[in-house]
Amino acid sequence: xxxxxxALLGAGIAMIGALGAGIGLGLLFSAWISAVARNPAAAPxxxxxxxxxFAATELVLLLCFVIAFMLIR
Numbered sequence: 854x855x856x857x858x859x860a861l862l863g864a865g866i867a868m869i870g871a872l873g874a875g876i877g878l879g880l881l882f883s884a885w886i887s888a889v890a891r892n893p894a895a896a897p898x899x900x901x902x903x904x905x906x907f908a909a910t911e912l913v914l915l916l917c918f919v920i921a922f923m924l925i926r
């Protein structure tokens with residue numbers, strides 16, 4: 854195998870984190886909706902925590918993309 858093949862293989866492995874980010878976002882928003890449905894008065898508190906969790910999960914996804922593109926180039 855040449856170096857380009859190893860780079861593409863590494864980029865594919867780096868994108869496994871995108872699967873984790875997708876699962877994490879699904880779990881985050883399902884818990885968020887359940888919490889707001891149980892206690893609508895606490896929705897502002899839950900929204901702040903939810904947005905922070907969303908941003909952290911998206912950061913993982915973006916880092917996976919950046920690493921994959923760095924490996925391809």
